[in-house]
Amino acid sequence: MTACPALFISAPSSGSGKTSVTAAIARSQARRGKRVRVFKTGPDFLDPTILERASGHPVYQLDLFMGGFAHCQALLVDAAREADLILVEGVMGLFDGDPSSADLAAAFGLPVVCVIDASAMAQTFAAVATGLQRFRPELRHCGVIANRVGSAAHGRMLGEGLPRDLPLIAALPRDAALSLPERHLGLVQALEQPALDAQLNAWADAWEAALRPGFPFKSQRFEADAEPPRPRLLQGRRIAIARDAAFGFIYPANVDTLRALGAELAFFSPIRHEALPDCDALWLPGGYPELHADALRAHPTLFAALAAHVAAGRPLLAECGGMLALLEALTDVDGRAHAMAGVLPGDARVQPRLAALGLQAIAWPEGPLRGHSFHHSTLDTPLAPIAQASNPNGGRTAEALYQHGSLRASYIHHYFPSNPEAVAAFFAG
Known part of the structure; x- marks a missing residue:
């Protein structure tokens, strides 16, 4: 059994800012010398290129349909053996799809934080956040992140209606300059963005400025049976x-x-x-x-x-x-x-x-x-x-x-x- 701090980053919908928040946390921790391993839920080739640049390590997919439970478990255990922090970015909304991000988080007991676009909300933010928390009580929600916040006062208002067991972890300000370019299949690949590292550092700066004091990355235990060695069927090819x-x-x-x-x-x-x-x-x-x-x-x-x-x-x-x-x-x-x-x-x-x-x-x-x-x-x-x-x-x-x-x-x-x-x-x- 191996223990490592872990966080599952989800949202109520696509477009809420999961990738930018995950990348911001990864870059913030990596530039402090932490070994960060990031995973992406489900099939995706574009977000992982951004997350790989942010963390400095390849980003693997966790998909209960394509790979199965044991395969996903083995990937997490391998990461936990060498990492100081594991981040898993969800896909779409928390409960969307089959299997969903919620299914994956529940399968491995990962602590969940939801990123919510607060740009057009005030007190309703708390209703959305608590609804996500209570829809499947077996999930371990540890907080919520407000994204695209209009002002410090707006951020305070968003947090006031949250219950004590669902704290506001960070209120990230709205900043169009921090958005990433997209094309018809999603984000533009990292290798096609020459200014990406500067943008990742700007994201990390914004995250560090917005993070409320005292938020802990909770340790998670990972265990898996040893996989038998793969027959070398392509030896010499x-x-x-x-x-x-x-x-x-x-x-x-x-x-x-x-x-x-x-x-x-x-x-x-x-x-x-x-x-x-x-x-x-x-x-x-x-x-x-x-x-x-x-x-x-x-x-x-x-x-x-x-x-x-x-x-x-x-x-x-x-x-x-x-x-x-x-x-x-x-x-x-x-x-x-x-x-x-x-x-x-x-x-x-x-x-x-x-x-x-x-x-x-x-x-x-x-x-x-x-x-x-x-x-x-x-x-x-x-x-x-x-x-x-x-x-x-x-x-x-x-x-x-x-x-x-x-x-x-x-x-x-x-x-x-x-x-x-x-x-x-x-x-x-």
Whole structure:
């Protein structure tokens, strides 16, 4: 059993400021020399890039559907062994979704604090806060954070109606200069924000100025059974992975899984015109190929190398944006058509509105996997799917899985720890 201070940061809704508050706490503690480990609830590639920069360490996902209880438990135990503080950022509102942030916090007994946008509230703030506290009494609420507060007097008013067991931890002032840029899938990636570190320090300054004296980070006990060593099914296999602003949607746990299976990993940046490394298999993760189509098309060797890789019968997994880059054409949101690699028959169009969103379960030929889907593009291909995903919550999103020679493609962002043996069987060829 391992003990470590921990805090679960949630909210009544998306857009309340969970990410900025979590990042502010992480940066505040990190610059004091504390070892901070941050987790993000559910599937998300964008918020974790901000939180990783704030804390100085990779941010892993905790998802009871994609990874399961034991996997999440093991991640928390590993973090607790080396951290001075664990922060978990929730997703959407505290009780939204299935599984919800509340489900995760309850599963591990994590103390909860809710961030509430107080910009248009006064005494009603206390009603919202206490309603969140009492809706599921088994949750351990330890306080509330008011965000976008208009003045010191406003902050005092917000705290006056709160019960003694739900103190106002901090009243953060409204400041438009502290907001982060967004695009169609959410926050702009950390690597695309040159001024991010200065902004994170400004957030930390605001947090330290607003924090009420005496708030303790409560210690939490974590325990898990030792996991058996993973069979090294990919020993001797070299897997190339595209990683840059065009292909940045990579779960750290996926990389860990491939390494634990024995694979040697070779990362490369297509938009910086780095050559495809010599490899036995290739993974093109999701990202924003539509924003970097010109750079991809100008790569002197990439498209030919991708075609040669597939022609040689070497495995290639392409997920969402990675799949779009392999098509014959991709039309961006402005209506500009871009010729792509032409390795996968078909074309796609990016649209302003959301096309699909939801957790996904799919049966690969090698075994079942889990993941999620989130995209603004639509695909037109003559290929027939080899499998169709299902949504555990009954939503409409049910993505197809395509096979074209040694190429496997889907809009699904697969979570490799959900079935490492199936992933190893595919990449082994």
